[in-house]
Amino acid sequence: MKSLEELMAIRDKMQDKVAVRHASDDIRVVVGMATCGIAAGARPVLNAFVEGVANEGLAERVTVTQTGCIGICQYEPIVEVYEKDKEKVTYVKMTAEKAKEVIERHLKGGKPITEYTIGKVIS
């Protein structure tokens, strides 16, 4: 059974890292989690980002957060990527699989996946 002792061990291990964690978040991944997003499948997309960012060792510079309805519900699940000094990238009709690709090619590789962005999907 998962015990509180185990949680204490996590605490002790993490306490040293706390200072570093606040130091930088260069990239912010924002997932729309209003009714429209949730109904369209945003929860697995969010989980894929949370898991992927941690497992790929990106947690020091990428934060994953949630937001409400962005106003273009028909394109949910919507994910916005904010990066310092760069234009915001808006991904639409996301899935957990696409999220994994975005982590690999955009967050790690630095190249947004144009075919999943709003400009491409609408036009």
Added chain:
Amino acid sequence: MEEFSLYVLDITMNSVRAGADKIEIKLEEQGDTLTFTVTDNGCGMSPETVKKLSDPFFTTRKTRSVGLGVPFLKMLAEQTEGSLTIESKEEATHPDDHGTKLTAVFGYHHIDFIPLGNMIDTVMTLIQGYPDIDFTYDHITPRGTVHLSCEELRAVLGEDISLASYEVLEWIRGYLTEGYEEIDQK
């Protein structure tokens, strides 16, 4: 929405947006019914607002003019011969004791009820997004209870470690998974 856990996520987000810092989520299975309650200490609503809540064309949001969260839940409750009630005290009139309690009752074994789905993902999503809120989660079944309290976790972790840290989230996933396995074995 295809699974009940998504309704729970969606409805609980209303409490988050009401500015609550304490939110209790309770699922209680008893006989043929499932009772879902969310109790928060958020800003509350006026009686007029509560009355309008099940109207899909009512919302306070500015980004779109249709609000579907509560109407969806009400529809699911009513089609399984259950009910939905909302009690609320608005901050303006109840400065010391404000908040909202939503109670939805479902016919758990009714043919129109939907699968419960992944409650663990719903709880994790809430904590990941809002690690500073004290969520309490209780799923009470005749076979046992799955319980999680963010306040209790925070007492162990201290102030500096966010509940949204991946290591902590993974611990929570493991803890809830084991809790569910235990009651499923009975």
